[in-house]
Amino acid sequence: MKYADLHIHTSYSDSTFSPQEVVSYAKSKALSAISICDHDSIDGIEQCQESGAQLDIEIIPGIEMTVEKPDAEIHILGYFIDWKKDWFQKKLKEIQAARIDRVYKMVEKLKKMNIDMDAADIFKLSGKGSIGRLHVAQAMLKAGVIKNYNEAFSKYIGFRKPCYVPNIKFSPQEAIETLLKVGGVPVLAHPHLMGRDDYITELVKYGLRGIEVYHTDHKPGTTRHYEEVAKTQGLLMTGGSDCHGMGKGRVLIGSVRVPYELVERLKEESEKIRNEYR
Ligand code: AMP
Numbered sequence: 234m235k236y237a238d239l240h241i242h243t244s245y246s247d248s249t250f251s252p253q254e255v256v257s258y259a260k261s262k263a264l265s266a267i268s269i270c271d272h273d274s275i276d277g278i279e280q281c282q283e284s285g286a287q288l289d290i291e292i293i294p295g296i297e298m299t300v301e302k303p304d305a306e307i308h309i310l311g312y313f314i315d316w317k318k319d320w321f322q323k324k325l326k327e328i329q330a331a332r333i334d335r336v337y338k339m340v341e342k343l344k345k346m347n348i349d350m351d352a353a354d355i356f357k358l359s360g361k362g363s364i365g366r367l368h369v370a371q372a373m374l375k376a377g378v379i380k381n382y383n384e385a386f387s388k389y390i391g392f393r394k395p396c397y398v399p400n401i402k403f404s405p406q407e408a409i410e411t412l413l414k415v416g417g418v419p420v421l422a423h424p425h426l427m428g429r430d431d432y433i434t435e436l437v438k439y440g441l442r443g444i445e446v447y448h449t450d451h452k453p454g455t456t457r458h459y460e461e462v463a464k465t466q467g468l469l470m471t472g473g474s475d476c477h478g479m480g481k482g483r484v485l486i487g488s489v490r491v492p493y494e495l496v497e498r499l500k501e502e503s504e505k506i507r508n509e510y511r
């Protein structure tokens with residue numbers, strides 16, 4: 234059997250693994266294909282493809298886009314995106330610039346709670362990559378102001394916690410349409426995090442094609458529940474580990490995987506989308 238892990242980050246967002254490390258780790262787990270899904274970034278795809286060609290691992294160009302409703306944090310994955318499109322890359326640069334501003338705002342809010350963080354220390358961790366809250370949490374742990382990442386999110390920077398700052402305004406409809414226009418197959422990431430099943434119908438109306446039923450943070454009951462939702466809504470059931478290298482304490486690549494046939498199904502879907510949106 235051939236398997237794929239369809240949700241992996243690199244150091245071009247908030248993983249501690251370089252593209253080369255991601256691909257060699259995937260090789261050690263005997264995966265046939267992986268999808269690189271950095272937060273609002275495509276910058277790691279090319280290097281992964283170069284390593285993938287050497288180690289005979291198929292690299293599915295992907296992305297994870299953050300969108301928001303006032304009461305929910307939503308991540309939309311896009312598979313088989315035509316990542317070379319200029320207008321798409323320009324849009325991502327705008328989002329990344331806003332992510333930088335957002336870090337300064339989070340530092341300000343932390344200061345008001347008597348937590349003194351130097352933004353430069355956070356930027357050091359993100360390097361050239363798309364910066365995010367995991368970098369903030371990592372810098373906080375390094376500075377010794379929290380005991381573990383969970384504390385950073387549950388007390389300070391988690392969704393709607395006191396130091397939370399939203400990302401650039403980008404609606405679910407805009408994200409799904411953007412992905413469709415670059416031939417990407419839009420998939421709702423870890424639906425459990427969104428926690429609002431009643432939004433799924435709306436996302437499907439905008440063009441959502443799949444739902445990430447299999448995910449590291451899903452308990453067996455959660456998985457069964459979303460399998461049912463996928464069937465009812467007519468959505469593809471995808472899955473991935475959401476590995477962040479050592480960024481969340483342990484390497485997850487390959488711990489959640491799906492049969493390779495799903496990759497073929499996603500490829501077909503992308504072809505259909507490309508014909509439709511050409
Ligand atoms: P951002 O894209 O900046 O909004 O950050 C989102 C990322 O923060 C997620 O992809 C995770 O990597 C991380 N994250 C969010 N909540 C938690 C949590 N409770 N524990 C650990 N990491 C988290």
Ligand code: ZN
Nearest residue numbers: 242247272367
């Ligand atoms: Zn992340």
Ligand code: FE
Nearest residue numbers: 297308422423
């Ligand atoms: Fe996510």
Ligand code: FE
Nearest residue numbers: 240242297475
């Ligand atoms: Fe992710």
